[in-house]
Amino acid sequence: MSQAKNELDPTERMLRACRGESVDRPPVWLMRQAGRYLPEYRQIREGTSFLEMCSDVDRAVAVSLQPIDLVGSEAVILFSDIFVPVLGMGLEVEFAPGPTLADPIRTHAQIEAMRQTDPRDEVPYVFEILRRLRGELADRRIPLLGFAGAPFTLAAYLVEGSGSRDFATLKTMMVREPDVLRSLLARLTKLTVAYLEAQIEAGAQVVQLFDTWAGLLDAESYREWVLPVHREIARSTRREDVPLILYLNNGSHLLELQLEAGADVISVDWRVDLERAASLAGREASVQGNLDPCLLAASREEIFSRVARIAEQASGARGHILNLGHGCLPSTPVEGVRAFTDAARALGRG
Amino acid sequence: MSQAKNELDPTERMLRACRGESVDRPPVWLMRQAGRYLPEYRQIREGTSFLEMCSDVDRAVAVSLQPIDLVGSEAVILFSDIFVPVLGMGLEVEFAPGPTLADPIRTHAQIEAMRQTDPRDEVPYVFEILRRLRGELADRRIPLLGFAGAPFTLAAYLVEGSGSRDFATLKTMMVREPDVLRSLLARLTKLTVAYLEAQIEAGAQVVQLFDTWAGLLDAESYREWVLPVHREIARSTRREDVPLILYLNNGSHLLELQLEAGADVISVDWRVDLERAASLAGREASVQGNLDPCLLAASREEIFSRVARIAEQASGARGHILNLGHGCLPSTPVEGVRAFTDAARALGRG
Numbered sequence: 001m002s003q004a005k006n007e008l009d010p011t012e013r014m015l016r017a018c019r020g021e022s023v024d025r026p027p028v029w030l031m032r033q034a035g036r037y038l039p040e041y042r043q044i045r046e047g048t049s050f051l052e053m054c055s056d057v058d059r060a061v062a063v064s065l066q067p068i069d070l071v072g073s074e075a076v077i078l079f080s081d082i083f084v085p086v087l088g089m090g091l092e093v094e095f096a097p098g099p100t101l102a103d104p105i106r107t108h109a110q111i112e113a114m115r116q117t118d119p120r121d122e123v124p125y126v127f128e129i130l131r132r133l134r135g136e137l138a139d140r141r142i143p144l145l146g147f148a149g150a151p152f153t154l155a156a157y158l159v160e161g162s163g164s165r166d167f168a169t170l171k172t173m174m175v176r177e178p179d180v181l182r183s184l185l186a187r188l189t190k191l192t193v194a195y196l197e198a199q200i201e202a203g204a205q206v207v208q209l210f211d212t213w214a215g216l217l218d219a220e221s222y223r224e225w226v227l228p229v230h231r232e233i234a235r236s237t238r239r240e241d242v243p244l245i246l247y248l249n250n251g252s253h254l255l256e257l258q259l260e261a262g263a264d265v266i267s268v269d270w271r272v273d274l275e276r277a278a279s280l281a282g283r284e285a286s287v288q289g290n291l292d293p294c295l296l297a298a299s300r301e302e303i304f305s306r307v308a309r310i311a312e313q314a315s316g317a318r319g320h321i322l323n324l325g326h327g328c329l330p331s332t333p334v335e336g337v338r339a340f341t342d343a344a345r346a347l348g349r350g
Numbered sequence: 351m352s353q354a355k356n357e358l359d360p361t362e363r364m365l366r367a368c369r370g371e372s373v374d375r376p377p378v379w380l381m382r383q384a385g386r387y388l389p390e391y392r393q394i395r396e397g398t399s400f401l402e403m404c405s406d407v408d409r410a411v412a413v414s415l416q417p418i419d420l421v422g423s424e425a426v427i428l429f430s431d432i433f434v435p436v437l438g439m440g441l442e443v444e445f446a447p448g449p450t451l452a453d454p455i456r457t458h459a460q461i462e463a464m465r466q467t468d469p470r471d472e473v474p475y476v477f478e479i480l481r482r483l484r485g486e487l488a489d490r491r492i493p494l495l496g497f498a499g500a501p502f503t504l505a506a507y508l509v510e511g512s513g514s515r516d517f518a519t520l521k522t523m524m525v526r527e528p529d530v531l532r533s534l535l536a537r538l539t540k541l542t543v544a545y546l547e548a549q550i551e552a553g554a555q556v557v558q559l560f561d562t563w564a565g566l567l568d569a570e571s572y573r574e575w576v577l578p579v580h581r582e583i584a585r586s587t588r589r590e591d592v593p594l595i596l597y598l599n600n601g602s603h604l605l606e607l608q609l610e611a612g613a614d615v616i617s618v619d620w621r622v623d624l625e626r627a628a629s630l631a632g633r634e635a636s637v638q639g640n641l642d643p644c645l646l647a648a649s650r651e652e653i654f655s656r657v658a659r660i661a662e663q664a665s666g667a668r669g670h671i672l673n674l675g676h677g678c679l680p681s682t683p684v685e686g687v688r689a690f691t692d693a694a695r696a697l698g699r700g
Contacts, residue, residue: 166676166679172681175644215621219621252602253621271569271603292568292571302525
């Protein structure tokens with residue numbers, strides 16, 4: 001990574017890192033940085049369900065902004081849930097605390113009954129939150145990120161009816177009723193494209209697609225079921241000036257295929273060797289990651305040393321965004337998160 | 351893989367495949383082949399807890415043998431649970447249905463209070479089951495496998511107190527109280543070596559070490575915490591005539607390190623590219639695997655074609671044992687398991 005001489009502002013640093021242009025040091029933010037590990041978050045959340053929070057514009061804006069001052073994050077991500085746009089399709093999803101459906105999607109009839117509407121009409125609060133955040137962030141030059149859950153991950157929950165270790169119902173559908181699953185993925189892909197486009201329109205400067213469960217698949221199944229969906233989303237939502245980050249959980253065996261989607265940045269977990277990722281990505285994509293969030297329980301010194309190693313491993317990439325390999329956990333120590341973002345700033349001081 | 355001209359008996363085929371000697375075709379068995387997917391298993395289990403089954407010699411022998419005739423498996427594995435030897439240390443583990451501990455292990459004092467005894471005295475039924483099975487199998491020339499859970503996986507449950515998606519308590523212990531975890535792993539390693547030695551003495555002809563949770567770690571942490579344990583077990587229990595199989599769940603990023611343990615066979619899940627595994631293993635180890643158990647829901651034709659592809663991908667290995675990438679699930683269709691073992695036999699007629 002070539003080094004820009006002057007210190008960049010956070011928005012410029014983030015956008016340049018995503019595009020593989022020279023930066024002074026990697027930008028830093030954390031997945032699920034607005035979360036239960038923060039006492040100030042728990043205070044705002046108190047007595048409110050997770051979904052209520054997602055549609056409460058004031059509170060969602062407030063918690064989205066918390067990580068800037070509380071833990072030194074250099075980007076803000078929309079506070080929401082990957083299921084929010086799905087609710088707009090008329091599905092009943094409960095959070096207990098993971099998404100659960102009393103009536104899992106298993107038939108063509110259920111898929112045809114799903115409403116095809118504009119997310120702007122169904123979940124307008126999402127775009128209101130983004131517009132408000134963009135306004136709040138303008139002066140501070142902090143970049144605003146939007147996001148969506150990837151169709152395969154949404155389908156995994158919708159078909160299985162809940163989280164699962166094996167997602168055996170979903171995988172059984174893959175071999176026994178491939179047309180049903182294909183049709184469900186097509187609907188969700190259309191929804192996701194419209195949803196991300198509306199987020200960009202409302203002010204998101206970068207968007208991240210989260211595929212939490214695609215890593216359950218072998219490479220052959222991923223190529224058949226997931227890659228075309230990612231490609232379609234990348235093709236339809238990518239803008240010259242709004243980079244797309246593609247996150248795979250547990251996808252170290254899928255790295256080559258993750259790159260084939262055409263996203264600007266691949267986001268990887270701690271199982272991925274960043275040197276290998278950087279070398280495979282070449283000039284095609286930047287890399288984001290990849291500390292194990294559990295290691296934020298380590299001492300400040302240890303966190304600094306791990307961040308330095310991660311930055312070194314990613315140094316061959318065209319661009320690197322420092323982040324975790326998975327979201328912050330409720331048990332994550334606040335001081336560990338602070339050490340993490342401080343360590344990123346220390347990289348700039350060489 | 352070079353082909354022996356004459357059809358081998360199942361014991362000879364298995365032992366030769368483990369050692370990388372020429373065979374007529376890959377041997378076949380399935381992890382968790384004696385399980386709830388079999389109606390005949392459910393009948394014997396009825397009204398009995400899982401742990402009761404493990405100590406009921408007659409029933410354990412009966413269900414261990416079922417997969418030979420019911421689904422055509424060509425090896426028998428001891429029916430037991432990875433926690434059986436741990437019970438002999440005086441720990442209270444409940445199954446609900448996964449292992450749970452009211453009093454998770456978090457301190458040196460708890461580790462020192464764990465009894466260090468001979469598994470032969472504490473869980474004599476395990477060895478009685480093996481002796482009985484060996485007697486039953488002698489005439490049929492079916493090989494008998496023993497097994498143990500790997501210390502890291504046992505420690506994961508003991509520290510966390512139950513299964514977990516992130517095992518954050520365990521990973522926090524890794525960075526905050528490494529000495530406690532090291533001491534727990536040392537105890538469990540000693541236990542595992544004694545347990546496998548006693549199984550070999552009781553007639554196990556091959557032993558498999560199951561590491562279900564080591565795949566949660568990044569390569570660096572695995573090298574520090576898991577590899578020395580696997581090495582110690584391989585060094586202490588390996589016999590010229592009793593091969594050791596090392597299974598990692600979700601370990602595609604750890605393949606090189608899995609090979610460094612010195613086991614005779616590496617067993618891998620469907621995320622691993624078998625061609626890559628075969629090429630890395632070279633003449634040092636055979637490979638076992640790796641169909642996704644969920645794909646046993648596919649048609650007989652599809653299963654035959656997938657098995658043929660797996661055998662082709664593994665053809666560069668010094669030896670290949672056809673198996674799943676993870677255990678059979680309660681929802682696995684019996685006819686899919688039969689198709690799987692038939693497909694292995696069809697390879698010999700290829």
